[in-house]
Amino acid sequence: MKAIEDIIRSRPDAFTDRSIYTDPAVYAKEQENIFKRVWLLMGHETEIPNPGDFRRIRVAGQPLILVRGDDGRARILFNTCRHRASIVAVEAEGRCKTFKCPYHGFEYANDGRLVNVPVEQGYGPWFKKEEFGLVEVPRVDTFNGMIFGSFNPDVEPLLDYLGPAREFMQFCTHGDTAPLEVVDKYRYDIAANWKLLIDNTMDGYHVPFVHGAMFQAFGVTDEQFNVGGSLRTLGFHGAIDWPENRPLAERKANRYMAIFPNITVHYNASGDMHAIRQIEPLGVDRMQVTMWLLAPRPSERAMNERRAQAFTITWGPGGLFGADDARQLEWVQEGLAAQCDAPVLAARSLDMGEVGDYNGEQSMRGFRKGWNHYMGVGR
Amino acid sequence: MSASALLQRYVKALDDFDFQTVIGLFAEDAEYRVQMRDNFERNGVLHLVRDSHQALRLRCETHPANQLPRSRHVLGEPTTAADGSSAQVSFSVERDGKPTFVGEYRVRVAPGEPARFKELLAVLDGESCPGQIMVPI
Numbered sequence: 001m002k003a004i005e006d007i008i009r010s011r012p013d014a015f016t017d018r019s020i021y022t023d024p025a026v027y028a029k030e031q032e033n034i035f036k037r038v039w040l041l042m043g044h045e046t047e048i049p050n051p052g053d054f055r056r057i058r059v060a061g062q063p064l065i066l067v068r069g070d071d072g073r074a075r076i077l078f079n080t081c082r083h084r085a086s087i088v089a090v091e092a093e094g095r096c097k098t099f100k101c102p103y104h105g106f107e108y109a110n111d112g113r114l115v116n117v118p119v120e121q122g123y124g125p126w127f128k129k130e131e132f133g134l135v136e137v138p139r140v141d142t143f144n145g146m147i148f149g150s151f152n153p154d155v156e157p158l159l160d161y162l163g164p165a166r167e168f169m170q171f172c173t174h175g176d177t178a179p180l181e182v183v184d185k186y187r188y189d190i191a192a193n194w195k196l197l198i199d200n201t202m203d204g205y206h207v208p209f210v211h212g213a214m215f216q217a218f219g220v221t222d223e224q225f226n227v228g229g230s231l232r233t234l235g236f237h238g239a240i241d242w243p244e245n246r247p248l249a250e251r252k253a254n255r256y257m258a259i260f261p262n263i264t265v266h267y268n269a270s271g272d273m274h275a276i277r278q279i280e281p282l283g284v285d286r287m288q289v290t291m292w293l294l295a296p297r298p299s300e301r302a303m304n305e306r307r308a309q310a311f312t313i314t315w316g317p318g319g320l321f322g323a324d325d326a327r328q329l330e331w332v333q334e335g336l337a338a339q340c341d342a343p344v345l346a347a348r349s350l351d352m353g354e355v356g357d358y359n360g361e362q363s364m365r366g367f368r369k370g371w372n373h374y375m376g377v378g379r
Numbered sequence: 380m381s382a383s384a385l386l387q388r389y390v391k392a393l394d395d396f397d398f399q400t401v402i403g404l405f406a407e408d409a410e411y412r413v414q415m416r417d418n419f420e421r422n423g424v425l426h427l428v429r430d431s432h433q434a435l436r437l438r439c440e441t442h443p444a445n446q447l448p449r450s451r452h453v454l455g456e457p458t459t460a461a462d463g464s465s466a467q468v469s470f471s472v473e474r475d476g477k478p479t480f481v482g483e484y485r486v487r488v489a490p491g492e493p494a495r496f497k498e499l500l501a502v503l504d505g506e507s508c509p510g511q512i513m514v515p516i
Binding site: 183184185186187188189190191213214216217218288301304305307308309311312313316317318320323326327329330 | 413415417418423424425426427428429434437438440441442506507508509510511512513
């Protein structure tokens with residue numbers, strides 16, 4: 001039999017040093033090694049349906065503009081003037097032909113070109129407007145309307161990055177017969193490390209404990225709750241679905257996904273409800289979560305009200321289950337401050353391969369493999 | 380009792396962890412809602428909380444007071460309808476002594492006696508809110 005130390009050493013995906021949740025140096029390295037290298041969700045095409053539509057966004061701490069140019073193309077531009085670095089899009093969202101810097105009036109077309117410089121001749125002949133447009137995020141691609149960007153010009157193609165998660169993603173981010181549109185969204189903060197929410201979303205094991213009081217209040221018995229389900233590793237990504245053994249195409253199962261590094265994608269069969277959650281790290285012990293509700297196009301207000309009601313009662317800071325999770329994660333963060341040299345475990349069903357039962361920790365291990373890969377752990 | 384007097388009782392009961400009184404201040408067909416200001420202003424469908432009387436009762440009864448932060452509500456000067464049936468008032472809430480929520484209550488009172496809320500909407504300021512709204516704000 002292997003000694004426990006050997007098992008811990010041989011499975012860095014299952015046994016995690018607690019400093020990865022608490023050490024500011026690890027957090028800083030994550031920003032460089034992960035968030036500047038991989039594909040990140042930056043918005044949805046239906047948030048900017050018309051030429052000139054824009055939204056200010058912040059991804060990995062970067063001020064950005066998600067904008068559709070007059071040429072119809074969606075772009076992601078760094079929201080910083082080429083003159084003295086002020087943001088140029090000040091409003092949170094809107095529609096415009098140009099962005100005018102509030103500081104000295106440099107003006108940029110909605111495709112990023114610099115089109116007007118006050119008293120331009122003051123610069124002399126070396127100054128060429130075409131060389132001073134807003135900087136674009138180097139790689140942008142879409143998947144079922146979700147706009148992904150990467151700060152890494154050499155990042156692999158998005159479809160390759162999604163790899164074995166593509167099939168699940170296709171299910172979760174597309175309606176039965178129509179593509180999805182964003183219905184509404186909001187943001188909330190949790191005083192915990194960003195990775196803990198990914199762990200939590202891919203964890204069926206916690207449900208009867210963290211949400212037990214709520215199930216009891218709803219009169220849900222253990223038997224009713226124990227519907228069975230599967231957890232699986234999909235490359236660096238993961239998925240959880242229940243009830244188990246439902247065909248992928250069938251919309252009678254709930255399916256949640258974690259796409260490395262920082263989004264979770266949800267489909268709830270009840271109410272035909274789609275949601276995406278983007279987790280923006282704000283520090284080693286703080287995250288901001290943006291939650292989108294989506295619906296098949298064209299969605300109707302009355303139906304969206306019903307979807308929103310199901311969404312609200314479940315998820316988010318006021319959800320009867322979401323609030324329990326947020327509080328639990330803050331308790332975990334508090335516990336992680338203990339410097340007791342005890343690894344955090346994601347080691348259930350270690351021998352079951354890529355797919356485990358509802359109480360397994362396969363999906364978390366997929367995420368860990370991704371994290372270890374980019375952070376150079378276990379090489 | 381006017382809408383603003385009802386609100387005073389509501390926040391006092393919350394600060395005292397007296398959730399039975401809180402529940403009793405809502406009519407059986409009342410709705411309790413919490414919404415971010417952006418969602419409210421664009422008439423968005425998403426709420427942080429949208430509880431029927433039954434869901435509100437569940438929310439209050441499933442969270443033991445000893446696991447909740449202690450709160451202190453501060454209310455501004457209310458704007459009350461002439462007949463006292465509705466009111467708006469700005470508020471701030473500290474939890475464990477830390478500023479946690481700032482916003483505006485918009486309430487309507489159900490007809491009849493005793494005075495009870497027909498609707499209480501808390502609109503929260505800010506681009507983001509704390510991750511836990513376990514019991515009513």
